[in-house]
Amino acid sequence: MKSRLSESDVMPSNKDEEAKVDDEDFLTRWSRRKREAQQAQEPAESAGGAVSKPEKPDTLPTDADMPPLESLTEDSDYSGFLSPKVSEALRKQALRKLFHSAGINVRDGLDDYDEDFTEFAKLGDIVTADLKHQLGKEMQKRVESIEETPIEPVTAVEQELQTEQHQEPTDDIEPEDEAP
Numbered sequence: 001m002k003s004r005l006s007e008s009d010v011m012p013s014n015k016d017e018e019a020k021v022d023d024e025d026f027l028t029r030w031s032r033r034k035r036e037a038q039q040a041q042e043p044a045e046s047a048g049g050a051v052s053k054p055e056k057p058d059t060l061p062t063d064a065d066m067p068p069l070e071s072l073t074e075d076s077d078y079s080g081f082l083s084p085k086v087s088e089a090l091r092k093q094a095l096r097k098l099f100h101s102a103g104i105n106v107r108d109g110l111d112d113y114d115e116d117f118t119e120f121a122k123l124g125d126i127v128t129a130d131l132k133h134q135l136g137k138e139m140q141k142r143v144e145s146i147e148e149t150p151i152e153p154v155t156a157v158e159q160e161l162q163t164e165q166h167q168e169p170t171d172d173i174e175p176e177d178e179a180p
Contacts, residue, residue: 060085069093074101
């Protein structure tokens with residue numbers, strides 16, 4: 001014979017607790033349970049005594065506490081220069097020295113913009129495909145514009161004026177000899 005579970009075995013019997021759980025939203029309930037779990041772990045840690053938190057020094061280093069910049073190497077500890085009591089100028093100088101050191105200032109070759117692109121190799125007589133394409137488009141535009149302009153007939157008088165303007169001077173005048 002199998003025994004059936006009653007509602008009291010599955011559900012909490014305290015009606016106030018039920019109402020409290022129903023009224024809580026998910027995040028509130030999660031936060032409450034997390035705090036309870038942390039409180040349960042804290043006595044266990046303090047009983048063991050093995051876990052101790054590192055103590056922070058009461059005094060923060062200042063400019064006077066920092067070593068001279070000339071004595072710093074890439075293996076030196078630069079963390080003291082990040083203290084809020086160290087002047088901004090000294091911090092910048094120390095970090096500049098660190099970032100210019102051989103161990104840090106290494107290019108890995110993976111960055112597309114690692115190289116100096118301020119000077120370009122001259123193309124010389126090379127005509128690129130893009131330039132040829134642009135020249136072809138410009139030529140096509142000019143041909144189309146010429147084809148669209150109407151040609152006016154030239155009258156005989158205008159033709160005479162054009163021929164007079166284009167005639168070369170006669171050879172009556174001898175060129176001057178240049179003196180050596």
